[in-house]
Amino acid sequence: MSRRRAMATICWLASAWTTHAAAGQTMSAPLEVRAAWIRWLPAGLPAAGYAVLYNRTNAPVVLVGAESTEFARTMIHRSLSSGGLERMLPVARLAVPARGSIRLSPGGYHLMLIQPRRPVVIGAHVEIRLTYANGRSQTVEFVVRPANATGPH
Ligand SMILES: [Cu+2]
Structure with missing residues (x-):
């Protein structure tokens, strides 16, 4: 040549x-994410992130991590209540089934947001990056709601 x-x-x-x-x-984006909100708790308690994850594809999409520049650490958790005791377990992989959805909600799956890096304001939008087993990721805006909120509005 x-x-x-x-x-x-x-x-x-x-x-x-x-x-x-x-x-x-x-x-x-790998998933359609709706109704993303954070329940803010006072006194530096960990906040929780909730959303509904819709998979519009014909293959499962597996969430394996989350991170935000606003928090020192972000984990995927699941709340379980057994024998009147409520506890939280870390979740390594959360599969959203093909053509299905997973709801992150109080008492179930959630993102645990630990140690805010600066004061978080009610009504503010916080970006959280979701990462998937296939190496892809997407950034989602979560709206911050007060401790007594039950949803994003
Ligand atoms: Cu938790």
Whole structure:
């Protein structure tokens, strides 16, 4: 292969790669996330994040992590009550079934938001990045609601 021809090939590869990367960015988010809200608790208690996760695809989407620049640590938890005792367990993988949904709600699955990095204001929007087993991620805005709130509104 001539030097000129090799150069042309490299340029073609580079432009193909760029096109591919741009297409990746416009791809729709892995999940449709609705009614995302945070129940804020006073005195530095961990806050909880709730939302409904809809999977509009024909394959399961597995949530494996969450993070926010607003909190030192974000975990996926599940509340369980047994024998009158309420406890929380960490969840490593939360699968949203194909064409199905999972509800993160008080008393069930939730995001545990630990140690806010700055004062959190009621009504503010906090970005949380959800990461999936397939390596993809998406950023979701959660609205901050007071301790007595039961939903996002
Ligand atoms: Cu928790």
